[in-house]
Amino acid sequence: MSETHSHDDDWPYPHPQQPDIEDGPLTDLMIMTDAVAELLIDKEVFSADDMRRTLEAIDSKSPAEGARMVAHAWLDPDFKARMLEDVNAAAEEMSIDAGTIPILAVENTKDIHNVIVCTLCSCYPKYLLGLPPDWYKSRAYRSRLVREPRAVLKEFGTEIPDDVEVRVHDSTAELRYMILPMRPKGTEDMDEEALAGLVTRDCMIGVTVIDRD
Amino acid sequence: MRRHHDMGGLDAGPVDPAEHDYTPWEKRVDAIVRLLAGKERRLITLDEHRRAMEDLGPGAYDELSYYERWISAITNILIEKGVISVEELGGKMEAVKARWQEARE
Numbered sequence: 001m002s003e004t005h006s007h008d009d010d011w012p013y014p015h016p017q018q019p020d021i022e023d024g025p026l027t028d029l030m031i032m033t034d035a036v037a038e039l040l041i042d043k044e045v046f047s048a049d050d051m052r053r054t055l056e057a058i059d060s061k062s063p064a065e066g067a068r069m070v071a072h073a074w075l076d077p078d079f080k081a082r083m084l085e086d087v088n089a090a091a092e093e094m095s096i097d098a099g100t101i102p103i104l105a106v107e108n109t110k111d112i113h114n115v116i117v118c119t120l121c122s123c124y125p126k127y128l129l130g131l132p133p134d135w136y137k138s139r140a141y142r143s144r145l146v147r148e149p150r151a152v153l154k155e156f157g158t159e160i161p162d163d164v165e166v167r168v169h170d171s172t173a174e175l176r177y178m179i180l181p182m183r184p185k186g187t188e189d190m191d192e193e194a195l196a197g198l199v200t201r202d203c204m205i206g207v208t209v210i211d212r213d
Numbered sequence: 214m215r216r217h218h219d220m221g222g223l224d225a226g227p228v229d230p231a232e233h234d235y236t237p238w239e240k241r242v243d244a245i246v247r248l249l250a251g252k253e254r255r256l257i258t259l260d261e262h263r264r265a266m267e268d269l270g271p272g273a274y275d276e277l278s279y280y281e282r283w284i285s286a287i288t289n290i291l292i293e294k295g296v297i298s299v300e301e302l303g304g305k306m307e308a309v310k311a312r313w314q315e316a317r318e
Contacts, residue, residue, distance in 0.1 A: 031309050
């Protein structure tokens with residue numbers, strides 16, 4: 001296909017473009033993004049349909065899926081054991097696609113609080129939890145968490161008692177982490193759906209603990 | 214020697230808790246990378262992508278936004294591997310730009 005062909009059939013995004021909903025003015029790198037996507041579609045590296053489906057997959061992921069797994073693990077010790085062994089396989093049991101990059105769940109206990117970071121870039125279990133918050137990718141978070149985790153957690157309003165060990169897990173391209181938070185007290189009567197409602201993205205990153213009002 | 218992306222343990226200011234919703238453009242960059250690195254194609258690896266971002270140099274690394282770094286790096290890799298050429302990219306960017314300008318008028 002040439003660069004003058006019509007995109008009515010294979011343009012993977014709503015057409016015509018709606019630059020006004022984009023963040024700020026059009027930049028050369030935004031133009032380059034669409035140019036690269038079109039070239040790869042022209043060259044049949046992937047199809048417009050692949051692009052559309054991938055964008056849908058990105059939009060379909062949210063912390064809710066991780067929260068469902070956490071709630072299920074709280075109620076089913078056998079499932080919890082399998083989740084701590086292999087998150088991706090445990091997700092599949094619940095018909096959740098956690099992607100192909102291995103995710104390791106680390107469990108918070110009364111003695112150990114865990115928190116995740118990626119100091120070298122921005123590795124995050126996004127195939128399970130959705131795209132990461134901006135601060136996760138920030139220089140401040142990446143630099144400081146490994147050296148002064150308690151101070152960073154305080155900035156999120158999280159005070160970890162001195163007798164609780166804080167462990168920081170540094171993610172890589174090959175292994176990502178998620179936190180299995182502690183089930184809060186006083187939730188014995190709650191069902192799985194209600195429990196899942198307590199589990200936030202930030203407590204699965206480990207910067208907060210579940211706080212019940 | 215510590216390179217500029219290797220920031221674990223360094224001093225930095227407070228964590229800015231502000232978040233923004235990802236724009237359609239940013240998601241497109243993410244989708245391109247997922248498709249190229251995914252198990253069906255494996256045209257790039259995530260380590261390769263990270264390396265290409267680090268090779269943008271300290272200035273670009275800090276001045277570009279997150280997904281600007283991503284698309285810059287992925288484009289460099291595609292050119293290096295001969296998947297696309299600089300000429301093709303230039304021509305296509307002109308076409309995309311013209312189409313956008315037309316849509317805005």
